[in-house]
Amino acid sequence: MIARPAIESERLPVAVSATDPVSRAGIMMQLRGIPGIALVDEGQLDAQGIALVIADEVDEETARVLRALKRRGANRLVLIVTRIDEGGLMAAVEAGATGVLRRSEATGHNLLATIRSAAAGDGTLPPDLLGRLLEQVGRLQRQVLSPRGLTLAGLTARELRVLKLLADGLDTAEVGQQLFCSERTVKHALHDVTTRLNLRNRTHAVAYAMKQGLI
16 A cells, blocks of 8 residues: 655645646646645545636536545635636536636646635635626626525525524523514424434524624
């Protein structure tokens, strides 16, 4: 059995994935020798490492690569892409990308800044793509979620109020009084939340809502 080389703890492991070997070599050449970066194979990445995925566009193959890396535990995926539109952006986000950088802007300085942002848990998008993403999210809320009484968190306004009141220390009967509904209605709302979000109980539901910044 061949042991993997140790990676110094102060260096951030970065793997580069591309179907085009020339593109992969070019990005690796820019990263090689940069302090704080350790180039590794994809198999050496853990949840703290960064995977750079290079593609011409966000097609099904690119999405497949992103999803495969995500399944293997690489949670910080940066897409370096030649062409991308609104549909491609949403497909990349759905496949697990946490940052996008256009290939024409992939200088050593920008690569390092994007990698550091990903390592800190922050997403990176070109300004115009950020605007498109926000527009897409707003359209999703207006056209799909709002007509169904849902928010982006997958919870209705009433469900959020129930969780907020429970977090404030009220029991289900008191929540019902506050919302002018029966205790049975409150319990039904809690059951819907825990079932839909795969949560264990009402305490777990409140903790989830607080952790997500919903209440």
